[in-house]
Amino acid sequence: MTLGSFPVTVTQTRAESRPDETAQLVRRVIDGETDAFAVLYRRYAPLVHGILLARLPYEDVSDAVQEVFLAAYKNMRGLREPEAIGGWLVRIARNHVVDHYRSRRPADELTEDIRGREDRRAEAAEVLDAIRTLPAAYRETLVLRLVEGLTGAEIAQQTGLSPDSVRVNLHRGMDLLRKKLGIGPQKK
Amino acid sequence: MSDQYIWDKTGSDAEIEALEDLLGSMRYVPVPAPELPVARAKRFSSSFWKISLGFAVPAAAMTIVLAVMWAPAPRDNVAVNGPAAPAAKVLVESPVSTQQTTAADNTPAAEPRAAYVKPVLKLKARARRPIERSLLAKSTKDSNVKRSLTPEEKFAYDQVRLALSISATQLKVVRDSVNNADEE
Numbered sequence: 506m507t508l509g510s511f512p513v514t515v516t517q518t519r520a521e522s523r524p525d526e527t528a529q530l531v532r533r534v535i536d537g538e539t540d541a542f543a544v545l546y547r548r549y550a551p552l553v554h555g556i557l558l559a560r561l562p563y564e565d566v567s568d569a570v571q572e573v574f575l576a577a578y579k580n581m582r583g584l585r586e587p588e589a590i591g592g593w594l595v596r597i598a599r600n601h602v603v604d605h606y607r608s609r610r611p612a613d614e615l616t617e618d619i620r621g622r623e624d625r626r627a628e629a630a631e632v633l634d635a636i637r638t639l640p641a642a643y644r645e646t647l648v649l650r651l652v653e654g655l656t657g658a659e660i661a662q663q664t665g666l667s668p669d670s671v672r673v674n675l676h677r678g679m680d681l682l683r684k685k686l687g688i689g690p691q692k693k
Numbered sequence: 694m695s696d697q698y699i700w701d702k703t704g705s706d707a708e709i710e711a712l713e714d715l716l717g718s719m720r721y722v723p724v725p726a727p728e729l730p731v732a733r734a735k736r737f738s739s740s741f742w743k744i745s746l747g748f749a750v751p752a753a754a755m756t757i758v759l760a761v762m763w764a765p766a767p768r769d770n771v772a773v774n775g776p777a778a779p780a781a782k783v784l785v786e787s788p789v790s791t792q793q794t795t796a797a798d799n800t801p802a803a804e805p806r807a808a809y810v811k812p813v814l815k816l817k818a819r820a821r822r823p824i825e826r827s828l829l830a831k832s833t834k835d836s837n838v839k840r841s842l843t844p845e846e847k848f849a850y851d852q853v854r855l856a857l858s859i860s861a862t863q864l865k866v867v868r869d870s871v872n873n874a875d876e877e
Binding site for chain 1: 696699700701702708709712713715716717718719720721722723724725726727729730
């Protein structure tokens, strides 16, 4: 795989926001504006959902997203760089996953139940399980790209990763996923 | 198949599109933001208030105690150094001695303070005056008035005496402490 064939410039998308605007939004949340919190939630909920879905059973993710945002709200005064809230939320989501598995048993039975109920959902769950076996960096990036529908540039902007890192993660992750699923042309 | 599709969805890649379509069923479904706790509007945590109260309550108690200890002290100082207040109290406290003083006094001034300040000079000057009896009677009347205190007045009087004695005791304790500190 050669990265030289991709353009270096990062494509700006409608979902992206300027860092100073994000920082201002965070400050408004700290000042107690619930409307600003709602805006922040809408903007970053897909990101948090994707990070959680890379590790948690699907049926637990919705509640976990809300818990992550509540935890973030409680600790937002401690956020030193408001413009980096995306990466901060990702870290909170990862910690939440650890706490989740520490306090509860994995809901494997529920996942099996979902598989039995709905074939298409079962097929999706199988693909998701295959993604979950990948290294963390590829896993999260692929979930954000394939499940949440974010572009590479959006992933980079929201997580705070560099566009090049995201690009590498996406391509290497896809190669590994193809091998796991036994589909498509697998690059060596 | 386009390698660019995985990055920004330009071009096409049937395989990735199929995966997107399949996994899209697990995509985030927008829901309202969680309700924020009401208490979050507060600037300070509950522990802050607990700690603040922990300091404020003892500080307030100490202030009250110090105020009680020190407030009566100046009056007591006046009583020790000056003749004004204690003379009147001695008069109320022991009417018999007042009678004696008044009888020997023979002055129209019913103020016991003057006799207390310079008794010898006044006794000499007043001995020559012939109008003692009416003054004695008047003075006796005053004594009778002071004797006939109502129960409420007597209670208040006792309270004042008690407060003064406590203040005096406290003042002595402070004075001893200061003296000891000076000696050390």
